[in-house]
Amino acid sequence: MARRARKFVSTVLFLGIVVAGGAWFATKPEPWPAAHWEGLRAPDLSHGEQVFWAGGCTSCHAAPGAQGDAKLVLTGGLPLKSPFGTFHVPNISPDDTAGIGRWTLAQFGDAMTRGVGPDGQHLYPSFPYGSYARLTPKDVNDLFGYIKTLPKSPNVAPPHDLPFPYNIRASLGGWKLLFYSDKPRVPVDQANAKLVRGQYLVEGPGHCGECHTPRNALGGFQTDLWLAGAPNPEGEGQIPNITPGSKTIGDWTEADIANYLETGFTPDFDSAGGSMVEVQQNIAKLPAADREAIAAYLKAVPAR
Structure with missing residues (x-):
């Protein structure tokens, strides 16, 4: 009897490991392969600025209430309230410590279009990477080049304030599996x-x-x-x-x-x-x- 019980427990544990492993594999962060970012020329800063304004980067990443040239200081810190808690917008200025000054193009592109941070973790979709997923490698390269010309800020944004279970970042893989898409939302005439x-x-x-x-x-x-x-x-x-x-x-x-x-x-x-x-x-x-x-x-x- 004891032997059967041990065998049953071992089987359950084995199946649990298999299921957990399968779930992790299905929902793990998926950055682009390195080849996705290869072969790009020097960034076109003029085009990068257009992508910057189209993307509304200053609306969230500039300091609240910033006006004029201060809107180009992407200091972060804006609180975004939601039903899931409060997200705090990060500093994306070229500062090496507080911002993204040490990021590579691949790290920036994976964050923008795949929702994967430089540490390999899922990013919360309060950052609209599900929309930015439509950006081409050239768009990303030009935008990154333009952002690197902007002023640096040493401001460190507060961490997100999220209750359980929304503070479990690993669960975002499941969210992406359900909702992340880089496909068009509605059909339009592709000849137009x-x-x-x-x-x-x-x-x-x-x-x-x-x-x-x-x-x-x-x-x-x-x-x-x-x-x-x-x-x-x-x-x-x-x-x-x-x-x-x-x-x-x-x-x-x-x-x-x-x-x-x-x-x-x-x-x-x-x-x-x-x-x-x-x-x-x-x-x-x-x-x-x-x-x-x-x-x-x-x-x-x-x-x-």
């Missing part, structure tokens, strides 16, 4: 270069879906409601619907949307408010053709 560009900007560096799309209980996108509006993650108000079915912008023309993104003024001479102010100011720095492409995409997505 303007729409393709708009989709790239909105779904990729612009990461518009991160705020404008509702999420399920685990924080994954409800993709059938893409850009249909969502509760403000910080608990106050509603992020608006920006599909053609919106009561707010559904009747706007492409020209209306492009003008709003450039000037901040609606067709009714109202102005952007809340967190959209900084988003609009960032997009205003892009070429007019990019704003027109964003407008074309927003008029082409399914109405909700």
Whole structure:
């Protein structure tokens, strides 16, 4: 009897190890192979700056309330409240100690597009790597080169303040398995270069879906409601619907949307408010053709 019990326990332990090993293998961090970053030329800093503004880097990584040139000091520290706890945005200035000054291109690219930190750990999706996953190696190389030209900051951001079980970083592998994707969110006419560009900007560096799309209980996108509006993650108000079915912008023309993104003024001479102010100011720095492409995409997505 005792021998059977020992055999049963040994079998259960063995199966537990197999299951745990399989789960780890399925959810382990997956950086890009080294070849993904090889063969790139010296960064195009002008293009890197465009990716920088399209990605809204200053909106989260500059010090709260920063204005003018101070917005280019990517000091971090901004608290991002969420249903899962409070995330603190890191310093991504070129500082060697507090920032990313010692990072390699591969480390930066893996963080941006794979959600893998320089230490090989999963990053929390409060950093929108699920959207930045659409960036090409050239985009990443140019952006990294541009960021390295910006001022250094010695500020050390506080650690995330997350309750159990959200503070278990290893669990993020399961989240990625369920929700991480570098595929387009909605179909568009791939023969239409303007729409393709708009989709790239909105779904990729612009990461518009991160705020404008509702999420399920685990924080994954409800993709059938893409850009249909969502509760403000910080608990106050509603992020608006920006599909053609919106009561707010559904009747706007492409020209209306492009003008709003450039000037901040609606067709009714109202102005952007809340967190959209900084988003609009960032997009205003892009070429007019990019704003027109964003407008074309927003008029082409399914109405909700």
